[in-house]
Amino acid sequence: MDLFEYQGKELLRKFEVPVPEGRVATNPDEARAAAEGLGGKVVVKAQVQVGGRGKAGGIKLASNPDEASSAAEQILGMDIKGHVVKRVLIERAGIIESEYYLSFLLDRSERDVLGMMSAKGGIDIEEVAETDPDAIARVHIPPLLGISDFHARELVFGAGIDAAARKEAIAIIPPLYRAFVESDASLIEVNPLVLMDTGRVVALDAKVTLDDSADYRHPYFSELKSAHEVPEQERLAKEKGLNFIKLQGDVGIIGNGAGLVMSTLDVVKAAGGDSANFLDVGGGAGAELLSNALEIITSDKAVKAVLVNIFGGITRCDLVAEGIIDAFGRLDMKVPVVVRLDGTNAEQGRKMLADAPDELLIAEKTMLGAAEKAVALAHRGTD
Amino acid sequence: MDLFEYQGKELLRKFEVPVPEGRVATNPDEARAAAEGLGGKVVVKAQVQVGGRGKAGGIKLASNPDEASSAAEQILGMDIKGHVVKRVLIERAGIIESEYYLSFLLDRSERDVLGMMSAKGGIDIEEVAETDPDAIARVHIPPLLGISDFHARELVFGAGIDAAARKEAIAIIPPLYRAFVESDASLIEVNPLVLMDTGRVVALDAKVTLDDSADYRHPYFSELKSAHEVPEQERLAKEKGLNFIKLQGDVGIIGNGAGLVMSTLDVVKAAGGDSANFLDVGGGAGAELLSNALEIITSDKAVKAVLVNIFGGITRCDLVAEGIIDAFGRLDMKVPVVVRLDGTNAEQGRKMLADAPDELLIAEKTMLGAAEKAVALAHRGTD
Amino acid sequence: MAILIGRDTRLVVQGLTGREGSFHAKRNQEYGTDLVAGVTPGKGGSDVSGTPVFDTVERAVSETGANAALVFVPPRFAADAILEAHDAGIEVIIAVTEGVPALDMARAVAHVRGSGNGVYLIGPNCPGVISPGLANVGIIPGEICSEGPVGLVSRSGTLTYQIVHELTQKGVGQSTCVGIGGDPIPGSNFIDILTLFEDDQDTELVVVVGEIGGDAEERAAEWSKANMTKPIVAYVAGLTAPEGKRMGHAGAIVSGSKGTAKAKIEALEGAGIRVGRNPTEVAEIVAEIKG
């Protein structure tokens, strides 16, 4: 889960990483009140999970509560790269001396946590990585040892952070790492980390991604999630335990295992079709899950045909067949469903489907054959 | 530092290791009030840092506040193996089903933390180790990984703890380990850990030793220490930064480094003498420290001669000499001081002593020679 | 010989008494795997269809000589189970469990790899390992496999089955199929397994099955160019996949790659590795190379 900026900063504050004082507002009046509460100049920032909000006009300076209110009015409801702004963060403004970059992230290749710091902050770090790779200090934190002060020093001295900011920058790094580990984050990116004219070093932005697998030990995260809006179909799918992403095509896809589903999207494309979704029922799916998956897919009117591509391992094809038959029984099925079953109990599953004939239920033997059939059926429907 | 039982239990309670409800009393009235507060039967336990208090009559059961008061009266002031009882711990009494043994300690050889558990609790674990070593389950906790649940299971199943106590016993072990690590302990011994008739598993006793080197990160420990009484001479020595232990002989000893001082005690003994103390000035001792050391040693009237045995490394012999000369100047020195200097700046130090002649200040060239001289002088004084 | 598991494998299943654990353990046993023990704390002394159950892996090892463990416990207990198996002296640990927190795995993997005793950890979130005709540990359906000279290593479970299935249908058997799992912190990666295949005399060719995300395929490509003498055929799923969840900009920087299927395919082909466009084509290329 990606957090909004204000949520990321709340999380950093818990671990005593300094962030600017700020309040969230969902309408101009709240923004005015927030600015009054903070006093002085404030910044009004769109809360969206996409980069480039500054260029899009999503960040405005306000000298007084009236200006804050009207800035909020302009920003709220704005569409930034497809994200509609529902909240603004009002923060006390200050004078920035320098901007730096600081992040921790899970390094899949080294199987540890990588810390990165640069004196070139406030800009796209990918750009820095390409144009001036030596400007980024990188320090790997061994997962068992955890962070030690020298890691912080290597980042700060390695990045060439200004002498005036060094002490506080070094002090911020261990708590930031603890925030990462104790929140089960996979990314915490502070860009920019700033040196204020007051001499304080503060996280001016915070991009935090949390590991969903660890939700169970962070009851607090469900609160954070409640602020995230999810499309109805995705929300339903998630509730049912399905991994679903909406796409723009007309062939509905159900498969087991992310790799096989991705491969299915690829072969549908290669067969001249376009998938309507990505849907992974996961490992060990039972009949009910399959039936629910079919219900969710076929609830999308754009779907002209469905391709069910299952290779059973922990998943049993007999249960898959049972779920499909159940869906055909309880739903008013309007589109053809092409089913390809292989693996654990596949023969049993195929036999169950053969024993419950329906003209919209088409069994295919191979993955490529099933994809071609589904694409052909979807096209026939639209022709 | 060794904690009193009640302090050890306070510490365990902080880490959510279950201990019996209890209160400390320093007089019979407090004991009565404590028993009233707790209600029902209570146990009154002498708080001393020595084993065998049970056999010595230092633990008494009381059915009501009056009995608790009179038990406290009997126990307070009792001398248990040289330890005078200043406090009693009043705890709610319960019915014990089984007694176990559980401990964590620093394992010097394996350089990790060793967990030990036995179903044979409540008795001297050394005895169990000798008569039935297989009755003790041992699990090494890797310092970087820390404790994992399986360590707890290996201890509990390995020790053959009763099925009725297993779940709670397993649950107690990780917090006990955290108490060990987060308090910088070198030993936490719970003997017995008991299964009550209520089904609860509780630490009925707690022996905790803390690592003095880590005091700086546990400000709370200074409170604990204030309850410990230290003989005047030792307290003074500690205040001055000296590592001092009182012994029963008449040759005062000052040396640098625990090994050299121990070796000095050995050669004094071999020369027919008995040391009055162990005093290690540590590494890098300056003139003031030496002067203070001489003052503390000679304040003991039993001391008939002093042996200063210094081999300079980080310690500089010139500063040692300066300290000795200073002590001779400001104290009314009554006993002979035999000085042997070698190592860093030794010649300079020897010259300084030679330049400040005093009939009670005797320089010797070798450690054995100095020991023999000091013993001879001490004996002359007593003959 | 095969790699990781074979005739000498003596398997203990952690979570044997669970529904999925007992189902798949039985299938592994029916395949011919020497299932010697199960572990479920508190159920020591009982048995599951004749397989003795112990309270700890340590006890299972000392009583039965188990040398491989299959981890089938819920996600929140998985890292602990892996550590327990490791510390009890198990040599090959295969963790099927899905949804294990990444930082739990980072710590467990660091402990297992850092101990320097050559223990292999496969998974988590993986389908397991099968050496056709010898042993099957995990959830890969044994009936789709056949004995032969092709090693297979894959980040994806069901894609593994698909490709193994296609190979078998083309008459190309497998030495060992290893599902390393698709989690962010895998116990073993492509290079770990390729190293074993390179040294395995029963393996003549290796199929590498990758997918979008991370840079494991790119690293494997680079490593293989320098270290593999045996031919490799690859597949990468996700050419048309939605961008889905990204790890932010920093993710891409670390890997030095965008993590896209296109970038991976380019890296593999750049290292002289043939890449199939779909599972069927992979099997065709393998059959072609094998003659």
Place this chain on the structure above:
Amino acid sequence: MAILIGRDTRLVVQGLTGREGSFHAKRNQEYGTDLVAGVTPGKGGSDVSGTPVFDTVERAVSETGANAALVFVPPRFAADAILEAHDAGIEVIIAVTEGVPALDMARAVAHVRGSGNGVYLIGPNCPGVISPGLANVGIIPGEICSEGPVGLVSRSGTLTYQIVHELTQKGVGQSTCVGIGGDPIPGSNFIDILTLFEDDQDTELVVVVGEIGGDAEERAAEWSKANMTKPIVAYVAGLTAPEGKRMGHAGAIVSGSKGTAKAKIEALEGAGIRVGRNPTEVAEIVAEIKG
């Protein structure tokens, strides 16, 4: 050749700008040790009597090729300094600092030893290492040493000096003298150093200096019996020492020994090792063996 330090030693001193650090670094340099750098965070770019100071050990290593570190920082920063030296690629780390929390050391030692890259950590709370005539790293007074064939390893600082002094006075020189320190969790123990001496062609005989507490002497005795071909002469301080602070009953159980000098002397003599009753006698026995 000597062990641990010698002509190839390129020394960085962590805490060079401190009072004690600069004093002893200068003495080491005067002895002939190749002092190449100091490290004090925030003082990078300055120098101490011509020796360049860096902000991090990493920088010191990359700029000067330092391969040995002397840790002279306050106790609460010592474990961090050791870890920094290790991760920067230093091969021999000698920590003089006294009063380092034992659990800090347990973690640091586990990291250093667990990394498997053969780094030696000596100390903490140790006097250092001297290879007479070649290099001196730490606080052992160089002037009491002389070149020769006797290796010495000791848990006690000043006792080391005493015995080295007696050896030198008897005309018996030393290959290397290693003070491993008396802390509960030492970076290296007797066995680690005896292993090096056994393999060192410049060492013909080893003196082991122990003291009460723990069971390092007993373990060394047992190990030596099986692994050392070179003669050992030992000394154990504390025969008449007060019991002092004990680690409770559990301490004795772990070690399988009471930790007394008597028990240690018996173990050593039981392994065929001659034990001197005082430092002078140790030197006499060594002189006798050397002929």
